[in-house]
Amino acid sequence: MTAALVLPMTGSAAALYTLTALAHATLIFRRGFERLASWSTRMAWTLHTAGLALLVTHTGRAPVYSLFEVSMFLAWLLFTPYVYLEYVHRNQSVGAVLAPVAAAVLVTALAAPRPAADPFPGVPPQQLLVWHVGMTLLGYLFFLAAFVAGALYLVQDRNLRRKAFGPIYHMLPSLEWLDRSAGRLVTVGFALLTLGVAAGISFARVTWGTFWHADPKVLFTLLLWLVYGGYLALRQVRCWGGRRAAWWSVAAGAAVLFNYVFINMASSSHRF
Amino acid sequence: MVGLNHRTAPVEVREALAVSGADAPTALTRLRGLPVSEGVLLSTCNRTEVYAVGRDVAECERALVDYLTGLAADLHGRALSRDALEPFLYRRQGLAAVEHLFRVAAGLDSMILGETQILGQVRTAHRQAAQAQTVGKVMHQLFHQAIAVGKRAQTETRIGQSAVSVSYAAVELARKVFQTLEGRRCLAIGAGETAKLTVRHLQAAGVRDLVVANRTLDRAERLAREINGRAITLDEVPRVLSEVDVVISSTGAPGYVVTRQQVEQAVRARRGRPIFLFDIAVPRDIEPGVAHVEGAFLYDIDDLEAVVTANLAERQQEARKVERIIAEEVERFRQWAASLAVVPTIRMLREKVDAIREQELARAFNRLPDLTERQREVIAAMTVSLVNKILNAPTQQLKGMAGEGAADEAIQTVSRLFDLGRPAGQPAVEGGGSG
Numbered sequence: 001m002t003a004a005l006v007l008p009m010t011g012s013a014a015a016l017y018t019l020t021a022l023a024h025a026t027l028i029f030r031r032g033f034e035r036l037a038s039w040s041t042r043m044a045w046t047l048h049t050a051g052l053a054l055l056v057t058h059t060g061r062a063p064v065y066s067l068f069e070v071s072m073f074l075a076w077l078l079f080t081p082y083v084y085l086e087y088v089h090r091n092q093s094v095g096a097v098l099a100p101v102a103a104a105v106l107v108t109a110l111a112a113p114r115p116a117a118d119p120f121p122g123v124p125p126q127q128l129l130v131w132h133v134g135m136t137l138l139g140y141l142f143f144l145a146a147f148v149a150g151a152l153y154l155v156q157d158r159n160l161r162r163k164a165f166g167p168i169y170h171m172l173p174s175l176e177w178l179d180r181s182a183g184r185l186v187t188v189g190f191a192l193l194t195l196g197v198a199a200g201i202s203f204a205r206v207t208w209g210t211f212w213h214a215d216p217k218v219l220f221t222l223l224l225w226l227v228y229g230g231y232l233a234l235r236q237v238r239c240w241g242g243r244r245a246a247w248w249s250v251a252a253g254a255a256v257l258f259n260y261v262f263i264n265m266a267s268s269s270h271r272f
Numbered sequence: 273m274v275g276l277n278h279r280t281a282p283v284e285v286r287e288a289l290a291v292s293g294a295d296a297p298t299a300l301t302r303l304r305g306l307p308v309s310e311g312v313l314l315s316t317c318n319r320t321e322v323y324a325v326g327r328d329v330a331e332c333e334r335a336l337v338d339y340l341t342g343l344a345a346d347l348h349g350r351a352l353s354r355d356a357l358e359p360f361l362y363r364r365q366g367l368a369a370v371e372h373l374f375r376v377a378a379g380l381d382s383m384i385l386g387e388t389q390i391l392g393q394v395r396t397a398h399r400q401a402a403q404a405q406t407v408g409k410v411m412h413q414l415f416h417q418a419i420a421v422g423k424r425a426q427t428e429t430r431i432g433q434s435a436v437s438v439s440y441a442a443v444e445l446a447r448k449v450f451q452t453l454e455g456r457r458c459l460a461i462g463a464g465e466t467a468k469l470t471v472r473h474l475q476a477a478g479v480r481d482l483v484v485a486n487r488t489l490d491r492a493e494r495l496a497r498e499i500n501g502r503a504i505t506l507d508e509v510p511r512v513l514s515e516v517d518v519v520i521s522s523t524g525a526p527g528y529v530v531t532r533q534q535v536e537q538a539v540r541a542r543r544g545r546p547i548f549l550f551d552i553a554v555p556r557d558i559e560p561g562v563a564h565v566e567g568a569f570l571y572d573i574d575d576l577e578a579v580v581t582a583n584l585a586e587r588q589q590e591a592r593k594v595e596r597i598i599a600e601e602v603e604r605f606r607q608w609a610a611s612l613a614v615v616p617t618i619r620m621l622r623e624k625v626d627a628i629r630e631q632e633l634a635r636a637f638n639r640l641p642d643l644t645e646r647q648r649e650v651i652a653a654m655t656v657s658l659v660n661k662i663l664n665a666p667t668q669q670l671k672g673m674a675g676e677g678a679a680d681e682a683i684q685t686v687s688r689l690f691d692l693g694r695p696a697g698q699p700a701v702e703g704g705g706s707g
Contacts, residue, residue: 156448160445163578165583170434174448174450176449176450242544
C-alpha cells in the first residue's frame with residue numbers, strides 16, 4: 001500500500017524540483033520569486049525524503065540496488081546540504097544550478113526499471129562490488145558538486161563583468177572561493193572514482209577473468225577519468241583556474257550526468 | 273515623544289540641541305524636574321528626540337519643548353524661543369511614538385537607509401537614561417524592544433549589508449572576487465579623496481602592502497606617508513602591475529595611464545590570478561578594453577555609482593521586510609502595555625485570596641494544635657500551591673483580554689466576581705504609553 005506512494009511522490013518531487021529550478025533561475029536576474037523558490041525547495045525536498053524513506057522501509061535495504069534507488073538516493077545526497085543552506089542561512093544562490101541537476105537525476109530514477117528482486121543477476125554480491133558501486137557514486141556526487149561550483153562561478157563572473165547585480169550576486173561567495181572549491185571537489189571526486197574503477201577492475205578480474213569488457217559505460221567512464229585527470233593536472237602544473245576551468249568542470253559534470261542517464265541504457269553489465 | 277531630525281531641521285538647529293555623551297547625565301537629570309514619570313533622551317548628529325511617559329499628553333509635550341529650549345540655552349548658550357523651535361519639531365503619541373522609535377532603531381529613519389550606527393546610539397541612550405535613573409518599566413520595555421527590532425532588522429533582512437558609498441562599493445566588489453582581502457597588495461595611482469577613502473577601507477579589510485604611484489616621486493612619497501605605503505613613479509606602474517591585486521586609479525592625466533597590453537602582460541605574469549582595477553578618474557585612466565582581459569575586472573566611476581544605486585534600491589526592498597518586523601513588535605508592545613492596565617486588578621485579586629488563605633490556615637492550625645512543625649509546613653505549602661494554581665488561569669485570561677482591547681470589561685468582571693471594589697489609581701499609560 002505505502003510502496004505504491006513512492007512513485008507519485010517521486011514524480012511530484014521531480015516536478016517541484018523543476019519549479020524550484022525555474023524560480024531560482026529568475027533570481028539570477030531579478031527579485032520577486034524568493035518565496036516561491038524557498039517554498040518549492042522545501043516541498044520538493046520533503047516529498048523526496050518521504051518517498052525515499054518509504055522506499056527504504058518497504059524494501060528493507062540500503063537504496064543502492066537499482067538505478068531507481070540509487071538515483072533517488074544520489075539526488076537526495078546532492079540536495080540535502082542545500083536545503084540546510086537555504087533554511088538556516090537563507091542563501092538561495094545554489095538552487096539555480098543544483099535544482100535542475102536534482103530534477104534530472106530524479107527523472108532518471110522514474111525512467112529506470114523498478115527495483116528487481118535480484119539486484120545483481122548471476123553475480124553474488126561481494127565486498128568488491130559494494131566498494132565499486134559506493135566509491136563511484138560518491139565520486140559522481142563530488143563531480144556534480146564541482147559542476148554546481150563551476151556553474152556558479154560562471155554566473156558570478158557574468159554578474160561581475162556585465163555589472164548586473166541581481167539578488168543572487170549578493171548571496172554568492174567570491175569567485176576565488178568558488179574556483180578553489182571546484183578544484184577541491186574534483187580532487188576528492190577523482191580519488192573516489194579512481195578507487196571505484198580499481199575496485200571494478202579487480203571485480204571483473206575475479207568474476208570473469210578479464211580486466212575489463214569493451215562496455216560503453218566502462219569506456220565512457222575511462223574518458224571521464226582522463227578528463228578530470230587532465231583538469232587536475234592543468235590546475236597543478238599551470239596554476240590553471242578561472243573561467244576556462246569553470247567551463248571545464250561544467251562540461252565534465254554534464255558528461256557525468258550523460259554517462260549516468262544515457263550510457264547505462266547501452267550497457268550490458270552496468271545497470272547503473 | 274518630541275524631537276527633530278535631519279529632515280525637519282537644518283544643521284544650525286540640530287547642533288543647538290545636540291547633547292554629547294559628557295553632557296548626557298546633566299541633561300537627563302533635568303528631565304526629572306518635568307511632569308513626566310519616565311524619560312529617555314536620544315541625541316545623535318542627525319536627531320534629538322525625547323521620549324517620555326506622563327499623564328497628560330498636552331502638558332507633557334509642552335514641558336518637553338521647554339526642556340529642549342532649555343537644553344539649547346544651557347549647553348550651547350543658544351537662545352531658541354518656543355516659537356522659533358516649533359516649526360522643526362515633530363511629535364508622536366502612544367503607539368505612533370513606539371513605532372517611530374522602532375523605525376529609528378532599525379535605521380529606516382536615518383539619512384542613509386538601513387545604517388547600523390543608530391542601533392548603538394539607541395542602546396547608549398537607554399543605558400545613559402538607566403544610569404541617570406529616569407527610566408521605569410515602560411521605557412525599559414520600549415527600548416529593549418527597540419534594540420531587538422534593530423537586531424532583527426540586521427539579522428533577518430539584508431537592509432544594512434550592501435555598500436551605499438562609492439568607496440565602500442569598491443571594497444564590496446573586490447570581496448566578490450577575492451575570498452579575503454587579508455594580505456592583498458594594492459596600487460594607488462594618483463590619490464584623489466575617493467581613492468584615499470577607498471584605500472582606507474581596503475586597509476581596514478586587511479590589505480597590507482600599499483604602493484602609491486605619482487607623476488613625481490616627491491608627491492608620491494608625500495602621499496605614501498599619508499596613507500602608509502611605498503612610493504613609485506608612473507614609469508614603474510607596468511612592472512608593479514603584476515605584483516598587486518587591486519588597482520585604484522585617480523590621476524588627472526588626460527590619456528590612459530594603464531593600457532590593455534600592460535594588463536594582459538600583468539595577468540600572464542600572475543599566472544591567472546585575477547586583478548581588480550578601479551578607475552575613479554575622469555577622464556579615465558585605464559583603457560576600457562581592459563574589461564575584456566581574462567582575469568581582469570575593471571570598474572569605472574559610473575559602474576561604482578550604478579552599484580550604489582542598485583544597493584540603495586536593494587535596501588528599499590529590504591525596508592519592506594523591516595516594516596513587517598516593526599509592525600509585529602509594535603503589536604507586541606501594545607499587548608504588553610494593555611496588560612499593564614490589569615496589573616492592579618491582578619494584584620488586588622492575589623492580595624484578597626492570599627488574605628483568605630492565611631486566615632483559614634491560622635484557623636485550621638488553631639483547631640489542630642498537635643501538628644508537628646513538618647506537618648504544618650506541608651499544609652501551608654499546599655495552600656500556597658492551591659492558590660497559585662487557581663489564580664493562574666484568571667491572571668492569564670485577564671492579560672489576554674487586555675491584549676485584545678477588553679481591559680475595562682475584564683477588570684469589571686473580575687472585580688465583580690471576586691468583590692474587589694474599584695482599583696484605586698488607574699495607571700497613566702493608555703494605548704502605548706509614551707506621550
